[in-house]
Amino acid sequence: xxxxxxxxxxxxxxxxxxxxxxxxxxxxxxxxxxxxxxxxxxxxxxxxxxxxxxxxxxxxxxxxxxxxxxxxxxxxxxxxxxxxxxxxxxxxxxxxxxxxxxxxxxxxxxxxxxxxxxxxxxxxxxxxxxxxxxxxxxxxxxxxxxxxxxxxxxxxxxxxxxxxxxxxxxxxxxxxxxxxxxxx
Numbered sequence: 001x002x003x004x005x006x007x008x009x010x011x012x013x014x015x016x017x018x019x020x021x022x023x024x025x026x027x028x029x030x031x032x033x034x035x036x037x038x039x040x041x042x043x044x045x046x047x048x049x050x051x052x053x054x055x056x057x058x059x060x061x062x063x064x065x066x067x068x069x070x071x072x073x074x075x076x077x078x079x080x081x082x083x084x085x086x087x088x089x090x091x092x093x094x095x096x097x098x099x100x101x102x103x104x105x106x107x108x109x110x111x112x113x114x115x116x117x118x119x120x121x122x123x124x125x126x127x128x129x130x131x132x133x134x135x136x137x138x139x140x141x142x143x144x145x146x147x148x149x150x151x152x153x154x155x156x157x158x159x160x161x162x163x164x165x166x167x168x169x170x171x172x173x174x175x176x177x178x179x180x181x182x183x184x
Contacts, residue, residue: 001026001052001054003058004029004030004033004058005058005062006058006061006063007061007062008061008089011087014082014086015052016076016079024051024054028150028174028176029055031169031171031176032118035178036116036146039116039145040059040064043064043114043116044064044066045059045066045067045116045118046068046070046112046114046116046118048070048100048120049120050071050080051071051080052076052079052080053069053080053083056068056069057084057089059116060089060093064115064116065092066094067092067094068094068095069093069095070096071097072099072100077095100121100131101127101134104138108139108140112140113139114145116145116147116148117135117141117145117147118147118148119135119149121151123152123155132149132157133161141181143181145180146166146178146179147160147163147179147180148176148178148179149176149179151176152173152174153170153173153174156168157177159179162181163179163182164182166178166179
């Protein structure tokens with residue numbers, strides 16, 4: 001696994017052994033950043049269910065500032081921190097090793113706003129549709145901001161309250177669905 005674009009292009013990323021972490025494939029990350037294009041430098045980037053941090057580090061590599069990673073699984077957080085350290089970006093990003101719902105409450109209370117939120121929840125986790133439903137109302141997505149959800153192709157997400165549904169994209173068994181905060 002490697003960074004596919006930006007200042008860190010070609011640098012390798014580590015992933016924990018086993019199948020507990022499902023890193024976003026390079027071709028899907030490349031497609032994601034093709035979709036986002038100019039949005040990436042328009043504000044903060046929130047990587048929910050960050051795993052190894054591949055997507056958030058890719059965003060940082062392409063100019064997103066600040067980048068916040070949210071990941072609750074200790075093994076994935078360890079891999080994320082190793083990746084950040086090895087790439088020299090540990091001091092330039094924030095890691096919240098917490099459940100997503102709790103991290104979102106903290107970020108909301110701090111007034112954090114993201115130009116882009118990327119969510120790659122565990123497909124089988126029954127909590128993520130409820131979390132996604134509340135995300136539109138949480139106020140974390142800046143006006144005109146973009147939420148992208150990675151999901152199993154056969155299980156597209158519902159449109160979160162307060163957001164507008166954009167296009168969906170297909171990459172094998174993986175789907176990316178885009179939502180916009182039209183309040184801008």
